[in-house]
Amino acid sequence: MLEIKNIVKQYAKHRALDDVSMHVQKGKIFGLLGPNGAGKTSLIRIINQITAPDSGEVIFDGEKLNSEHIGRIGYLPEERGLYKKMEIGEQMLYLAQLKGLKRADAIQKIKYWFQKMEMETWWNKKIEELSKGMQQKVQFVATVIHQPDLIILDEPFSGFDPVNANIIKEEILSLNRNGSTIIFSTHRMESVEELCDDIALINRSKKILEGSVKDVKNQYKTNTFKIALKNFETNPSFLNSSFNILDSHIEDEILNLTIKLEEEKTINPSLMEFMKYGDIVELKEIIPSIHDIFIEQVTNTVDPNS
Amino acid sequence: MNKVSLIIQREYLSRVKKKSFLYITFLVPLLIFGLYGLMIFMATKSFTNEGSVVHVYDESGVVAPQLESNSDIKYIINKSKNEADSLQQNLSSLSGKNYLVLIPKELGNRNNIQLISSEKTGFMLESKVQSDIQKAIRYHMFERSGLDLETINSINPSVNLSTKLITDSGDVEDSSSTAATILSMALAILIYITLFIYGGQVMRGVIEEKNNRIVEVIISSVKPFELMIGKIIGIGLVGLTQFLLWIVLSSTLMFVGSSLLIDKNQISTTMIEEAQNLSNQELAEDNPANQIFAAIDSLNLGEIAFYFLIFFFLGYLLYSALFAAIGSAVDNETESQQFIFPLTLPLLFAYMMSFSVTVNDPHGPVSFWLSMFPLTSPITMTTRIPFGVPTWEIILSLVLLVGGFILTTWIASKIYRVGILMYGKKASFKEIIKWFNYKN
Numbered sequence: 001m002l003e004i005k006n007i008v009k010q011y012a013k014h015r016a017l018d019d020v021s022m023h024v025q026k027g028k029i030f031g032l033l034g035p036n037g038a039g040k041t042s043l044i045r046i047i048n049q050i051t052a053p054d055s056g057e058v059i060f061d062g063e064k065l066n067s068e069h070i071g072r073i074g075y076l077p078e079e080r081g082l083y084k085k086m087e088i089g090e091q092m093l094y095l096a097q098l099k100g101l102k103r104a105d106a107i108q109k110i111k112y113w114f115q116k117m118e119m120e121t122w123w124n125k126k127i128e129e130l131s132k133g134m135q136q137k138v139q140f141v142a143t144v145i146h147q148p149d150l151i152i153l154d155e156p157f158s159g160f161d162p163v164n165a166n167i168i169k170e171e172i173l174s175l176n177r178n179g180s181t182i183i184f185s186t187h188r189m190e191s192v193e194e195l196c197d198d199i200a201l202i203n204r205s206k207k208i209l210e211g212s213v214k215d216v217k218n219q220y221k222t223n224t225f226k227i228a229l230k231n232f233e234t235n236p237s238f239l240n241s242s243f244n245i246l247d248s249h250i251e252d253e254i255l256n257l258t259i260k261l262e263e264e265k266t267i268n269p270s271l272m273e274f275m276k277y278g279d280i281v282e283l284k285e286i287i288p289s290i291h292d293i294f295i296e297q298v299t300n301t302v303d304p305n306s
Numbered sequence: 307m308n309k310v311s312l313i314i315q316r317e318y319l320s321r322v323k324k325k326s327f328l329y330i331t332f333l334v335p336l337l338i339f340g341l342y343g344l345m346i347f348m349a350t351k352s353f354t355n356e357g358s359v360v361h362v363y364d365e366s367g368v369v370a371p372q373l374e375s376n377s378d379i380k381y382i383i384n385k386s387k388n389e390a391d392s393l394q395q396n397l398s399s400l401s402g403k404n405y406l407v408l409i410p411k412e413l414g415n416r417n418n419i420q421l422i423s424s425e426k427t428g429f430m431l432e433s434k435v436q437s438d439i440q441k442a443i444r445y446h447m448f449e450r451s452g453l454d455l456e457t458i459n460s461i462n463p464s465v466n467l468s469t470k471l472i473t474d475s476g477d478v479e480d481s482s483s484t485a486a487t488i489l490s491m492a493l494a495i496l497i498y499i500t501l502f503i504y505g506g507q508v509m510r511g512v513i514e515e516k517n518n519r520i521v522e523v524i525i526s527s528v529k530p531f532e533l534m535i536g537k538i539i540g541i542g543l544v545g546l547t548q549f550l551l552w553i554v555l556s557s558t559l560m561f562v563g564s565s566l567l568i569d570k571n572q573i574s575t576t577m578i579e580e581a582q583n584l585s586n587q588e589l590a591e592d593n594p595a596n597q598i599f600a601a602i603d604s605l606n607l608g609e610i611a612f613y614f615l616i617f618f619f620l621g622y623l624l625y626s627a628l629f630a631a632i633g634s635a636v637d638n639e640t641e642s643q644q645f646i647f648p649l650t651l652p653l654l655f656a657y658m659m660s661f662s663v664t665v666n667d668p669h670g671p672v673s674f675w676l677s678m679f680p681l682t683s684p685i686t687m688t689t690r691i692p693f694g695v696p697t698w699e700i701i702l703s704l705v706l707l708v709g710g711f712i713l714t715t716w717i718a719s720k721i722y723r724v725g726i727l728m729y730g731k732k733a734s735f736k737e738i739i740k741w742f743n744y745k746n
Contacts, residue, residue: 012740048526050727067529075526079729081519086320097312098527142523 001026007056016042031196071100074148089123189291232278317540363390372442398424494660505629512633530723621684631718634725635733656682668693680710
């Protein structure tokens with residue numbers, strides 16, 4: 001769907017994007033992650049053709065990105081807003097027409113969405129009469145009104161209460177099921193694991209990580225397991241040293257151990273050993289969360305200037 | 307292009323539909339004609355000092371016999387100083403409008419005469435009393451010098467200077483530089499104010515979009531330049547609509563008003579009579595009001611209005627592009643002041659020159675060059691047009707103005723597209739120049 005090739009964007013003294021490439025597959029939900037100031041917004045602005053890259057190119061659905069693609073992209077900026085004094089229905093109509101919809105077509109779509117989101121009575125209201133959460137809902141509808149093939153959402157859940165956040169989440173998933181590709185920029189990692197198929201991590205203007213959520217997590221597995229024993233011996237002495245015990249504590253008469261295996265080793269041989277000292281009640285491989293990977297990657301990339 | 311027209315439409319309708327637009331459209335002509343009517347009313351009514359009683363204590367004994375009471379002012383001569391003194395004490399308790407005039411014993415070329423009243427006196431009464439006394443003293447002095455009063459009264463020359471203009475075809479037309487001057491000044495004020503009003507609207511519109519953060523949504527659909535030019539044209543059309551409505555409403559009101567309220571000639575004659583009563587010597591010439599009415603008729607108002615609208619619109623386009631650039635660079639209106647100031651200088655200069663140079667020497671080199679330079683020509687050229695400007699000069703000025711507008715729009719758009727995406731960054735001139743040099 002979207003191929004980003006060696007993008008460089010330089011602002012006066014600051015290089016916002018440094019040779020960034022990534023690939024967004026059609027029909028997927030793509031998480032664009034990174035700390036504040038990493039270059040996410042710069043990249044999104046380039047995809048939206050708000051700014052142009054200094055070098056590199058963007059391929060949209062097989063073609064070099066051009067102004068004809070504008071109507072096929074929907075964008076919800078992080079810094080969002082609407083005309084405060086304009087009536088909502090009219091405002092929607094305006095934004096939809098700017099995206100290239102015909103008037104009659106736009107009216108029909110707006111009605112459909114307003115009904116779906118339970119906003120029918122809002123047509124003649126002004127934005128300033130709505131609560132912040134309601135305004136966000138309007139903005140979300142404005143983003144997807146023209147049935148874009150690519151939807152770019154920058155922190156879509158900020159400003160929503162849990163109930164509305166859930167409604168929006170369901171809508172995003174349903175849009176995705178209906179064929180829209182979604183780029184989802186955020187630093188809220190729990191929603192990333194829940195929603196995204198693929199992710200890319202940008203830090204200090206460079207892409208440092210890309211792949212499917214599953215692959216990335218597997219890639220950062222450390223061969224660490226959690227084992228819980230019941231009826232254990234009070235002072236077990238493990239002869240086999242194919243693992244290190246990272247943590248051990250007793251809770252409700254159960255011994256909880258966190259062990260890290262040596263590289264290339266599997267868990268099975270160690271299990272034999274544990275069976276001698278107690279009854280295994282739980283065994284779990286510890287897979288790092290995207291959150292952990294994010295923190296680790298971001299803090300590990302040391303700032304060369306500092 | 308289709309998208310630009312959508313933007314123009316929104317900018318235009320959202321303003322025209324506002325109640326304040328309607329109010330201004332209808333109230334301003336009413337206000338102007340209210341003032342106009344008030345002026346006429348004052349002109350006819352305030353000449354009367356009906357019911358005024360002026361008590362005179364004349365120590366010299368020369369003035370009092372000459373004072374003649376009429377329907378407006380009644381002169382009462384006080385014989386003794388005591389009488390005058392007690393009157394001075396009780397002036398405020400008397401009913402009606404009462405004044406006391408004290409005339410000293412010795413009279414010469416410089417006379418200090420007191421007019422005492424319990425409240426502030428009107429200008430008309432003051433000058434009437436003053437001229438009556440002056441006349442009395444003058445006659446007394448003529449008599450003393452042995453001049454014949456009758457001869458003096460019979461000599462009363464009056465000059466009426468009527469100006470004519472020879473047109474290209476050799477015909478002689480009525481013309482009046484007084485009327486042209488007054489109209490020019492009015493146009494200079496009007497264009498100066500409206501350039502700021504509508505330019506300011508563009509700037510506020512840009513700031514609003516930037517503060518609302520809607521700008522990012524919109525420029526993901528259209529180019530920043532399209533948004534800027536759409537806004538400028540939309541608001542400019544609001545301005546033109548406003549002017550056209552004013553012109554239509556004013557001419558209707560003028561027509562209705564002048565046929566209903568007053569007959570021009572009648573007014574003028576009353577004014578002349580009053581004026582001549584006031585002082586023969588001072589206001590002997592033909593009434594200027596009459597001249598102005600005649601001269602305004604001689605001016606080609608339709609043509610002037612036409613050029614005014616063109617110069618307003620092009621001048622507006624030129625300046626509003628710069629206003630848009632300023633709006634994009636700041637986060638709020640307070641911050642915009644430092645950038646607006648240099649923008650006002652050429653306008654202010656042209657405005658001040660209009661009053662000092664252009665109306666006095668409309669065809670001189672200063673006026674000519676100011677009416678060619680795009681930053682000043684909207685004001686200076688509109689000021690010159692009532693005096694009659696050769697067509698080639700108008701066309702040249704228009705061409706230069708269009709060129710200027712293209713140049714400022716180009717500069718502004720380069721600043722604008724960077725500025726609208728800069729949040730919370732305090733812009734300086736240096737910063738803005740840097741933006742100008744950014745590649746897309």
